[in-house]
Amino acid sequence: MKEEYMTPQERMTAAINLEEPDRVPIAPIVGMDLPAAYYGLSSAEMHKEPIKGLDAMLKFFDEFGGWDGYTTLPLYKSGYILGGFKFKAPGQELPDGPNYFGQFDEGEWMKLEDYKTVADIGWYKFVSNEYIYRISNWTPEDVDKARKQFFELAVKAGQEWIVKRKIGLRAGANRVHPFFTLSLNRSMIKFTQDLYYRPELVDAALNIMTDELIKTVIAQCKYNGGNVVFIPEERAEGAIYPLKIFERFWWPYTKIIVEELSEEGIIPWFHLDQCWDLNIPYFKELPRASCIIDLDGLTDIFRAKEILKDHLCLMSDVSASLFSIGTPKQIEDYVKKLIDKLGVDGGHILSSGCEVPPNCRPENFKAFLKTGKTYQLSKE
Amino acid sequence: MKLGLNNFIHLLVIMSSHLTKNLIELERDKVLSEVKERLIQGEEPMRIIKECKEGMALVGEKYKNKEYFLAELMLSGELFKEAMELIEPYLAEKTAEGDIKGKIILVTIQGDIHDLGKNILATLLKLEGFKIYDLGVDVNPDIIVEKVKEVQPDFLGFSSLLTITFDPMKEVIDKLKEAGLREKLKILVGGGITTPLVKDYIGADFQTIDAMEGVQYCLELIKARVVIGARGGI
Numbered sequence: 001m002k003e004e005y006m007t008p009q010e011r012m013t014a015a016i017n018l019e020e021p022d023r024v025p026i027a028p029i030v031g032m033d034l035p036a037a038y039y040g041l042s043s044a045e046m047h048k049e050p051i052k053g054l055d056a057m058l059k060f061f062d063e064f065g066g067w068d069g070y071t072t073l074p075l076y077k078s079g080y081i082l083g084g085f086k087f088k089a090p091g092q093e094l095p096d097g098p099n100y101f102g103q104f105d106e107g108e109w110m111k112l113e114d115y116k117t118v119a120d121i122g123w124y125k126f127v128s129n130e131y132i133y134r135i136s137n138w139t140p141e142d143v144d145k146a147r148k149q150f151f152e153l154a155v156k157a158g159q160e161w162i163v164k165r166k167i168g169l170r171a172g173a174n175r176v177h178p179f180f181t182l183s184l185n186r187s188m189i190k191f192t193q194d195l196y197y198r199p200e201l202v203d204a205a206l207n208i209m210t211d212e213l214i215k216t217v218i219a220q221c222k223y224n225g226g227n228v229v230f231i232p233e234e235r236a237e238g239a240i241y242p243l244k245i246f247e248r249f250w251w252p253y254t255k256i257i258v259e260e261l262s263e264e265g266i267i268p269w270f271h272l273d274q275c276w277d278l279n280i281p282y283f284k285e286l287p288r289a290s291c292i293i294d295l296d297g298l299t300d301i302f303r304a305k306e307i308l309k310d311h312l313c314l315m316s317d318v319s320a321s322l323f324s325i326g327t328p329k330q331i332e333d334y335v336k337k338l339i340d341k342l343g344v345d346g347g348h349i350l351s352s353g354c355e356v357p358p359n360c361r362p363e364n365f366k367a368f369l370k371t372g373k374t375y376q377l378s379k380e
Numbered sequence: 381m382k383l384g385l386n387n388f389i390h391l392l393v394i395m396s397s398h399l400t401k402n403l404i405e406l407e408r409d410k411v412l413s414e415v416k417e418r419l420i421q422g423e424e425p426m427r428i429i430k431e432c433k434e435g436m437a438l439v440g441e442k443y444k445n446k447e448y449f450l451a452e453l454m455l456s457g458e459l460f461k462e463a464m465e466l467i468e469p470y471l472a473e474k475t476a477e478g479d480i481k482g483k484i485i486l487v488t489i490q491g492d493i494h495d496l497g498k499n500i501l502a503t504l505l506k507l508e509g510f511k512i513y514d515l516g517v518d519v520n521p522d523i524i525v526e527k528v529k530e531v532q533p534d535f536l537g538f539s540s541l542l543t544i545t546f547d548p549m550k551e552v553i554d555k556l557k558e559a560g561l562r563e564k565l566k567i568l569v570g571g572g573i574t575t576p577l578v579k580d581y582i583g584a585d586f587q588t589i590d591a592m593e594g595v596q597y598c599l600e601l602i603k604a605r606v607v608i609g610a611r612g613g614i
Binding site for chain 1 (some may be wrong): 406408448449450451452454455458490491492493494496518542543544546547548572573574575577578581589
C-alpha cells in the first residue's frame with residue numbers, strides 16, 4: 001500500500017485546483033445531529049448551548065480517526081435566526097426526543113412589501129432592524145447575547161479545527177444563497193408567484209443581497225483566514241424552475257459572486273441539493289478551478305463530471321438514505337465508483353450528499369472513511 | 381403527416397376557451413377577473429370550473445412533456461385554488477360522495493415538519509377528483525393507523541425529507557399488516573430523500589420524487605380497479 005504524502009490542506013487545494021492529490025480528500029458534512037444521536041446526547045440542549053454541539057462534533061471526528069475537511073460550525077437555532085431564518089428546535093418548538101432534530105420553519109414570514117425595504121437597506125439591516133423580532137420572540141438583549149455566543153463559538157471552532165486538527169477545507173463563512181434566502185422566507189409558492197408576477201421586486205432585492213454577500217464574505221474571510229465560503233442552494237434548479245427563471249434570477253448573481261470572490265482568492269463551495277442536471281452546463285462559464293460544486297445524489301454526478309471535467313472540482317454525493325439504511329458493502333462499492341470515475345483529473349472531494357443523517361449506521365460511516373482513505377493508495 | 385405530442389398539445393391550447401388559455405399561460409389577473417365577471421353575469425359555475433379544469437389538464441400535459449416545470453405546475457394549482465374560492469359561493473351543492481374517484485391519506489410522519497411536496501400532491505389529486513385526508517406534519521404513527529382504519533382509503537401517501545422518518549413509516553406499514561389493513565391499500569412514499577431502497581425498506585408500493593408521477597400512479601391504479609371491477613374482479 002502506498003503512503004500518504006500530503007497534508008489535508010494540500011490534498012484539498014490540489015483537488016480544488018484540479019491537480020492530482022495523493023488520495024481523494026474526504027469532507028463529509030457532519031453537523032451536530034449525528035454526534036448527538038451517536039453519543040445519546042440531547043439535541044435540544046445543543047441548540048441552546050451550541051458549544052456542546054461543537055464538542056460532540058470534535059469528539060466524533062477524533063473517535064472516527066478524522067478526515068480532511070469540515071464546515072467548522074454546528075448549525076443551531078440561534079445561528080439561523082441571526083441570519084434571518086425562522087427555525088424550529090427540539091425542546092422548544094418541537095418535542096425533545098431522540099427522533100427530533102432542528103428544521104427550517106418555512107413560511108410567508110417575509111411579506112411582499114418587505115422586498116422594497118430589503119432593496120433599500122439590504123438584507124442584514126432589514127433582519128437586524130425588524131425581521132429578527134418577527135421570526136423569534138427575542139428582545140434586543142437576546143440578539144446581543146446570541147451574537148456573543150456565535151462569536152465565542154466561531155473562535156473555539158477555529159482553534160479546534162484549524163489550529164489543533166489542521167483540517168484542509170475550512171469555510172471562513174457560511175451564506176445561504178440570496179435566491180434560497182428569499183424562497184425560504186417568502187415560502188416557495190409565494191416566492192414563485194413573486195418571480196413570475198413581481199420580478200422587479202425580486203431583482204432589486206437580489207441585487208443588494210448579492211453585493212452584501214460578497215462584501216461580508218470578503219471581510220469575514222480576511223478576519224478569520226478562511227478561503228472558502230459555504231453557499232447552500234436547493235431551490236433554483238431545473239427540477240423546479242425553467243431555465244428562463246434560472247438565467248434571470250440565479251445565474252447572473254452567482255457569476256458575480258464567483259468572479260468577485262475569485263479575485264480575493266476565496267472559493268465558493270456551492271452546496272446544490274436536488275437535481276441540477278439541466279443547469280450543470282452553465283458552470284462551464286465560470287473561471288477554471290474557481291469554485292466547488294457539491295451535489296446530493298439527485299443530480300447525475302457522473303454526467304456532471306463529463307461536462308465539467310478539467311474545469312471545476314466536484315464534491316460527491318453518498319446519499320443520506322444509503323448512509324442510514326444501506327450496508328457497508330453498498331457504501332464501499334459506491335465510494336469506489338466515485339473515486340474511479342470522478343478523480344481522474346484530481347477534481348473530486350469525497351463527501352456526503354447533503355448532511356450525514358443522524359440515523360447513519362456507524363458501520364456505514366466507517367466504511368465510507370475507510371474506503372476513501374485506502375482505496376486509491378491500495379491500487380497498483 | 382405525423383402530429384408530434386408538442387404540436388398536439390399546442391393544437392388543444394389553440395382550440396381552448398379564453399379562460400382555459402389564460403390559465404395555461406398562468407395569466408393570474410386575467411383568469412381571476414374573467415371568473416369574477418362571468419359569475420356576476422350569472423353564468424353556470426360548473427361550466428367555468430370545467431374550463432379551468434381543462435386548463436389544468438393541459439398544464440399537466442405540458443409538464444409531462446417537459447415543456448412546463450414544477451414551478452408552473454404549482455402556480456397553476458394556486459391559480460385554480462384561487463378561482464375555486466371565487467366560484468364556491470355560487471355552487472348550489474358540494475361534490476357528492478359518489479363523484480369521488482378515490483380516497484387518499486397524505487401525511488408527513490413524526491419527526492419531520494416538511495410539507496411542500498405533500499401539499500403539491502394534495503392539490504393535484506384533489507383536482508383529479510380524489511378525496512384528500514391531509515393529516516399534516518409530525519404525525520404519530522398510531523394516529524395514521526387509526527385513520528386508515530376509520531377511512532379505509534385506497535391510498536396512503538407519505539411525504540419525507542428526513543431519513544429519521546424511515547423507521548416510523550416502516551412501523552406504520554408493519555402495524556397495518558398486523559391489523560389486516562395492508563392488502564387492499566396502496567402505499568406511496570415521496571420526497572427528495574427517498575429512493576427505491578427506501579421504498580423496499582419501509583415496504584411501500586411506489587416511490588417518486590415527482591408529484592405528477594404520484595398522481596399518474598393513483599390514476600392508473602384506480603382505472604385498473606374500475607376495469608377489473610367491470611369484469612367482476614372486485
